[in-house]
Amino acid sequence: MSSTAKPAPASLTFVCLHYWAGSGREWEAVSKLLAPDFAVLAPDLGGFGEAPAPAGGYTVDAYTDQLAAYLANKKLARYVVVGHSMGGKIALALAARQPAGLVGVALLSPSPPTPEPMTEDNRQSSLRAYGNPVKAQETMQHITARPLAKTIQQQITQDNLRSTKAAWDAWLLHGSRENITSRLCHIQVPCTVLAGDQDAVMSPSVHGLETLPLLPEGTPLEIIGGAGHLLPYEAPEEVAALLHSFGRQL
Template identity: 75%
Template sequence: MASSNFPTLLYLHYWAGAGHAWQGVASALGPNYPSLAPDLGGFGGAPAPAGGYSVDAYADSVAAYIHDKQLTRYVLVGHSMGGKIALALAARQPAGLMGVALLSPSPPTAEPMTEQDRQDSLKAYGKPDQAEKTFQTITTRPQPPAIKEQIINDNLRSSKGAWDAWLLHGSRENIAARLCDIQVPCAILAGDQDQIMSPSVHGLETLPLLPDDTPLEIIGGAGHLLPYDAPEEVAALLHDFISRLPLR
């Protein structure tokens, strides 16, 4: 396949993360794969989405970004929160969308989070010791010091509006009824050591709502932060997924 035939990979990052979380995956895929990885509203260096912090408001902002970048052939690659946003956008059947790859996605139904965990996460905002604790929970494989610092710093520079809105509202939204409108190939990637959302969550809550023959790929020894824990495995699976997409 010639490099010009590859669609653009539009990466959507996880809650309390930033677009540069995808650097390892993009590097492993190589320069033949055009890619974009914006910061989502309220995270990284991005301002709040114009329409607020709902899943649809985020989908609106991604749609506007696609329009601004004049993308005509692209694949949405969404991780955790970014996965739910990708699903909401894909259900709109936007022009140019060729496929959707979901990494440990937040399910289209409410996330499996206890009220105690929700309250603890709300209180953890802006606290370095809690950011360190979160890092230990969402990664499994050893990370270089610079990457660990990046993950923790991304957590700490999240805006409070975006932080609270996802915990109180976005993670609880139910967009399951819309997923029947997704008409492009999909794939789910999950780590078998994910302490946030186990592969069974994806198999029960997301997979049955996606197109037939959607695979659920399990990456051994990886936790929730797949772009950091397993960039090369993710890149290989994305390559396989993209290679099977119909060219159009």
């Protein structure tokens, strides 16, 4: 590190939200790479990982309420919300509320504020795939582009299979279809968007068309070459480096 590098902001925490059918475990490698400069919190969202069902249901607002309560309990002075895929839509909904302490938003292959570009055939296929180990393996192979260690592959499929059916179905049928575009004018903190150029779920063009125009002017779209949809697993070094740079700018 050069002597002219800016020091890490004091007490800045990254609060990282996982993708649909995932868990907070996806952030383990990124968290280690950000330490000791930045703290990382990676809660499981209701109905996924080890989290119980959210008290208010499975809407974007219910998840946002759950997140707001979690943050209030943590009493964070300064934090960045990092949202991956489904977590991205929840991060946007939270930022639109302008909560105290929020200083930035980082979006990784985010679910757009508009309804996700999902065909009805894909939606029905995903609904039928619940709890199927073979389908979980096929899904992992479809949404990733870089080779992954066997232990990571097992973790991805395990998280898929331990999702609750209520949370699984609710996102496919309702959450992914919600439109929160009217709220995004209330986001007043710096934002950044990261995407893999081999993402088979949401290509970078989706973010450029559906999300970027609604974020603060000058929000960058960073492309990670050769990576698919699961950036924290596929490209932890690149993700951590971009988050580190973003955190230092705040």
